[in-house]
Amino acid sequence: MAKINENYQNVKDSYLFSDIAKRVANYSQENPGRQIIKLGIGDVTLPLMPAAIAGLHDAVDEMSRAETFHGYGPEQGYDFLRSAIHGYYQTFGVELEEDEIFVSDGAKSDIGNITDLFAVDNTVLIPDPVYPVYVDTNIMNGRKIIFMDANEGNQFLPMPDPAVDADLIYLCSPNNPTGAVYNAGQLKAWVDYAISRHAVILFDAAYEAFIGDDSLPRSIYTIEGAKQCAIEFCSLSKTAGFTGTRCGYTIVPKSLVFEASNGGTLSLHKMWNRRQTTKFNGVPYIVQKGAATVFTEEGIRQAHEMVNYYKGNAKIIADTLTEKGIPFFGGIHSPYIWMKCPNNMKSWEFFDYLLQNANVVGTPGAGFGVNGEGWFRLTGFGDREKTKEAMARFSKLF
Numbered sequence: 001m002a003k004i005n006e007n008y009q010n011v012k013d014s015y016l017f018s019d020i021a022k023r024v025a026n027y028s029q030e031n032p033g034r035q036i037i038k039l040g041i042g043d044v045t046l047p048l049m050p051a052a053i054a055g056l057h058d059a060v061d062e063m064s065r066a067e068t069f070h071g072y073g074p075e076q077g078y079d080f081l082r083s084a085i086h087g088y089y090q091t092f093g094v095e096l097e098e099d100e101i102f103v104s105d106g107a108k109s110d111i112g113n114i115t116d117l118f119a120v121d122n123t124v125l126i127p128d129p130v131y132p133v134y135v136d137t138n139i140m141n142g143r144k145i146i147f148m149d150a151n152e153g154n155q156f157l158p159m160p161d162p163a164v165d166a167d168l169i170y171l172c173s174p175n176n177p178t179g180a181v182y183n184a185g186q187l188k189a190w191v192d193y194a195i196s197r198h199a200v201i202l203f204d205a206a207y208e209a210f211i212g213d214d215s216l217p218r219s220i221y222t223i224e225g226a227k228q229c230a231i232e233f234c235s236l237s238k239t240a241g242f243t244g245t246r247c248g249y250t251i252v253p254k255s256l257v258f259e260a261s262n263g264g265t266l267s268l269h270k271m272w273n274r275r276q277t278t279k280f281n282g283v284p285y286i287v288q289k290g291a292a293t294v295f296t297e298e299g300i301r302q303a304h305e306m307v308n309y310y311k312g313n314a315k316i317i318a319d320t321l322t323e324k325g326i327p328f329f330g331g332i333h334s335p336y337i338w339m340k341c342p343n344n345m346k347s348w349e350f351f352d353y354l355l356q357n358a359n360v361v362g363t364p365g366a367g368f369g370v371n372g373e374g375w376f377r378l379t380g381f382g383d384r385e386k387t388k389e390a391m392a393r394f395s396k397l398f
């Protein structure tokens with residue numbers, strides 16, 4: 001009889017976004033004609049930028065001619081894209097080797113797949129509230145998880161606790177859902193903690209492009225010692241609107257070497273390379289050609305314009321909350337605003353209140369973890385005029 005991975009029984013079903021959709025549908029049905037504005041989206045809404053579209057078109061044309069057709073490509077990504085990403089890292093002072101960069105179909109898959117490299121008996125440290133992928137992938141593998149509280153007291157930026165012994169540490173900065181960003185000193189404390197325990201930090205930099213202050217780290221490798229302890233995941237999804245086009249990259253430094261129980265050495269870089277060449281056949285040539293345009297001077301400018309549009313929306317939301325004296329985090333170096341529910345409302349209570357009284361939809365913070373209760377996520381990924389309209393309605397309530 002087939003023996004099944006029973007850990008899957010321990011993965012909680014995620015009803016968050018389907019529950020939201022149901023409540024919105026019910027409300028619409030009972031109140032026809034209301035203009036509902038959705039500020040709960042975690043997906044981009046602007047079309048792909050012209051530079052990327054041109055790159056994609058050119059690549060499609062190449063695929064139509066035998067001389068320029070591309071079949072299987074390198075599993076790790078084409079040199080032209082790895083080289084472009086390498087150059088991008090240099091712009092914020094990080095010197096990588098090009099073959100430490102692995103191109104992928106997005107950060108989510110790599111964050112899930114990286115668990116292949118680690119034994120089951122690792123203790124995993126994960127912040128709460130959190131992007132659910134870190135939690136669920138480790139539950140699927142049966143690892144022990146310790147949650148660290150992110151709350152108002154620590155500005156939603158939990159710091160290492162010397163009393164907690166962790167082997168794998170997930171950090172996300174700028175954070176989804178809270179929008180909080182670690183500064184260099186705080187990340188240095190995490191790097192020091194990880195090195196002191198031979199732990200590995202799994203650093204999710206999916207929102208690095210939203211950082212508008214050069215003193216805030218856009219990569220964990222801007223921190224001394226990070227190449228000894230950290231793997232970094234990044235993505236073009238939020239940087240350049242590639243959520244539907246699919247392209248990301250993961251950095252696995254060659255200096256991440258561990259001692260094996262038989263006295264040999266285990267290089268995470270070599271292992272990831274082996275894992276990817278075995279289980280993955282690379283990102284489509286067409287997509288990589290589109291992705292490479294994002295790292296050209298013009299591409300960076302166009303991507304920046306989109307990011308600034310979303311940040312402009314976030315600022316409209318943040319300014320309204322400031323005006324109303326409602327506490328919140330994020331909204332500056334992030335598309336996310338993490339607000340405290342007014343009048344001590346619980347997350348879902350506030351969801352219903354906002355839906356019924358302003359016809360505005362957000363995401364209940366409780367859906368991201370126990371520390372999210374009483375908090376609420378709004379996003380800047382919407383349309384400018386609709387965001388303004390939503391905040392005008394919001395203003396009348398408080």
Ligand SMILES: *Cc1c(COP(=O)(O)O)cnc(C)c1O
Binds near residue numbers: 105106108234237247
């Ligand atoms: C959107 C997002 C990603 C990116 O995922 P992709 O698979 O590259 O689209 C990664 N991490 C977090 C926290 C995100 O919100």
